[in-house]
Amino acid sequence: MVLGVIGGTGLETLPLFSAAVQENIVTPYGEVCLYKVRYGGADLFFLPRHGLTHSVPPHLINYRANIAALSKVGANQVLAFCSVGSMVESIRPGSLVLMEQFVDATWGREHTFSEVGRVGHAEMTHPYCTRLSALAREAAAANGIKLTPGGVYYCTQGPRFETPAEIKIYSALGCNVVGMTSVPETSLAKEAGLCLASIGIVGNYAAGLTAKIDSADVTVKTRAAEYKVCAIIESVITALTEERDCDCAEGGFISF
Numbered sequence: 001m002v003l004g005v006i007g008g009t010g011l012e013t014l015p016l017f018s019a020a021v022q023e024n025i026v027t028p029y030g031e032v033c034l035y036k037v038r039y040g041g042a043d044l045f046f047l048p049r050h051g052l053t054h055s056v057p058p059h060l061i062n063y064r065a066n067i068a069a070l071s072k073v074g075a076n077q078v079l080a081f082c083s084v085g086s087m088v089e090s091i092r093p094g095s096l097v098l099m100e101q102f103v104d105a106t107w108g109r110e111h112t113f114s115e116v117g118r119v120g121h122a123e124m125t126h127p128y129c130t131r132l133s134a135l136a137r138e139a140a141a142a143n144g145i146k147l148t149p150g151g152v153y154y155c156t157q158g159p160r161f162e163t164p165a166e167i168k169i170y171s172a173l174g175c176n177v178v179g180m181t182s183v184p185e186t187s188l189a190k191e192a193g194l195c196l197a198s199i200g201i202v203g204n205y206a207a208g209l210t211a212k213i214d215s216a217d218v219t220v221k222t223r224a225a226e227y228k229v230c231a232i233i234e235s236v237i238t239a240l241t242e243e244r245d246c247d248c249a250e251g252g253f254i255s256f
């Protein structure tokens, strides 16, 4: 059994991976450092999407190489954690949100494996794997962790934060959290036939709902959730099966 874990801002390292061994994976899109550890009968591969020292900004992440590397090591089930801003009062900083949908406002990113001679149209009715999302929801419940369902992620280009006027628009569109990395990570996972569920850790209220966003405070808030993140990962592993009872695999058009 193989599980991929992607860590975002504030989750560049996790206690679960303290004894992990670095593996450099060569992909057609570049080399990726993964951190492998054996846990509960499964191989876990950790991928800090901003690098171990948070050196890669959201718009410069090599998303294609990351997903290709996870695919190559057989991590066809992936839990992705990301720091998000909340656009509604009821989703409070420090809490966790399970993603259900996204709206993509990124640009200029290498966003697809599709190319001349290899045309694919990822089906995005359920952008995040419903089966793996259900496992994450059950894992949170089993650990007494509140995981708010129904996250609708507005993905900005970043790296700047949003203006209050932008937040009003995104919120009016039906989105409740805002972030900079779930796209194209999620759509590339679909193209590669991977199951990906995403959990947002709310680092802050978005602009206009708070006086000022403090980047350092976002990181502190996210890091404070690491024990919850590890508990969810550990419980998901116990429920994970090799057999994937969902249609993610058949939706993919490329593997590595």
Ligand SMILES: [Zn+2]
Residues within 6 Å of the ligand: 129, 130, 131, 132, 194, 195, 196, 244, 246, 247, 248, 249
């Ligand atoms: Zn799936």
